[in-house]
Amino acid sequence: MSFTVKKMLQLALLALLLATPITLTYLNIRCDNLSKDIALALNRNLTSLSTAVLELPENQTDAKSMNDLVTLVLSSRSLRSVAYFKNDHYLYSDRDASLNGSISSSLKARLKTEPLPLLYRKCSTLNKIEEVHLVVKGKSGFYQLFMNARYMDDWITNADEYLRGYVVSPDGSAIINKKQDFLFYKSYRSVQFPFTVIVGAKTSQVLLGICSLTAFIIILCMIIGLIANHIHTKNFSFRKDIDIAIKNKEFIAYYQPIVCNKTHHIVGSELLCRWLYRHKKLVAPNQFITKVELNGQIKPITLQLLKQLAVDKPIIAGNNPDFYVSVNFTLSMLSDPVFVNDVMCLIKQSPSLQRGLVFEMTERENTANAIIKLDKIMQRFRELGVRWALDDFGTGYSSLSSLKELNFDIIKIDRLFVNSADTDAVTSSILNNIALLGKELKCCLIAEGVETETQLNKLKSLDVDYTQGFYFSTPINREAFEEYKYQHEQKMLVANKKKQQCYSALKYHGPALDI
Secondary structure (H helix, E strand, O other): OOHHHHHHHHHHHHHHHHHHHHHHHHHHHHHHHHHHHHHHHHHHHHHHHHHHHHOOOOOOOOHHHHHHHHHHHHOOOOEEEEEEEEOOEEEEEOOOOOOOOEOOHHHHHHHHHOOOOEEEEEEOOOOOOEEEEEEEEOOOOEEEEEEEHHHHHHHHHOOOOOOEEEEEOOOOOEEEOOOOOOOEEEEEEOOOOOOEEEEEEOHHHHHHHHHHOOHHHHHHHHHHHHHHHHHHHHHHHHHHHHHHHHHOOOEEEEEEEEEEOOOOOEEEEEEEEEEEEOOOEEEOHHHOHHHHHHHOOHHHHHHHHHHHHHHHHHHHHOOOOOOEEEEEEOHHHHOOHHHHHHHHHHHHHOHHHOOOEEEEEOOOOOOHHHHHHHHHHHHHHHOOOEEEEEEEEOOOOOHHHHHHHHOOOEEEEOHHHHHOOOOOHHHHHHHHHHHHHHHHOOOEEEEOOOOOHHHHHHHHHOOOOEEOOOOOOOOEOHHHHHHHHHHHHHHHHHHHHHHHHHHHHOOOOOOOOOO
């Protein structure tokens, strides 16, 4: 045995002797704190939901009351549905204003034998989805809240990267997560609701924790070092390619038309980035957009595209002074004061960008902690004539709170709701409520991802203002957009002329109707 190996073994033994009591003490304290944290967080969530439903009128006689109920469900990540029942019969839910079914026999038994509120886990008989049910007493009936059990399971599972926990009812049955055998554990019982949180560590986890403070951490560091070196090398090559592409102006602007549902005229377009690699091969955006957003290279790319837009906009707008172009922005881009100032300077220097420019705020990032700062930045751009749109509405972070605090001019309905609106009843209901919400907020509505005439007619029936998607055109370059816009307007003229001829033949002397 060499001196180096002997030293390493001595160090490993010393680390093991120190790691054992430290790990056990830490896990004991961590289990106690985590069980309390989970219980308090669950208490807050259940209290908030039960308070919100109890504030609603129980008779639900008008559309506003139903809309408030639907809004409550949409604004919660864990809540799937809410139903109201009285005298053992359901009267309505957020999805159906009129119900007449009986509650389950098991629920009847619980109401007779267990104190309110009720909290239990059950598999839905309709779609076999695991749910957590919360039943609270109203003035004359009961509210039954259906929560996504899988979401709550994941929430507790991800509460700590090392420890595990579950929630049980007073009779010991599992409510959230399955029961587990722990070497030691800590529990915390809720006073407000009938549940107890149990957090602990298994024998294998304890041993893993001890080993992680000794020899394993050395191996882990070596692996992390190798991975980090590989990622660094790969990212360096990608960043270098992007830097060269920016220098060579390989990023080009493509435009997708936005069409008015009432007049069928093209009223604007969305600017989309395409990478013409070495001016030869067109690279799909899904191969680079996410990466350049994460590493910050999206900022110089966006500035380059805005400079292209300053030249293209008067050409694609033609004689329409109200024609607008929307450009995508993220929270990280707007959080950079240097980038914001560069964009403002470009707008001030470019007359074509001082009117008909819309910035689309994507919901891929959480805006909850930056509302005040973001509102000030948006107001500065508004003073330059820029309007704001909330992109991908309903699929990202804090949709309702973003609308309330930031006062957007336009709501863009995500293609997820558009694509399945004509085949899925739940999605169709959500789409209806989004349309109603947009009208109440006095926001212009644009539906993305329209691919069929059925989808278009559905959106027209909901009084959605504009549509965008492959039904009209894929994203195309400036020259192709000019040609498409010209051909589209020619078709409109021909259609209008035929309409006028029909009116004349029928000796109709009233006003011409828009098609």
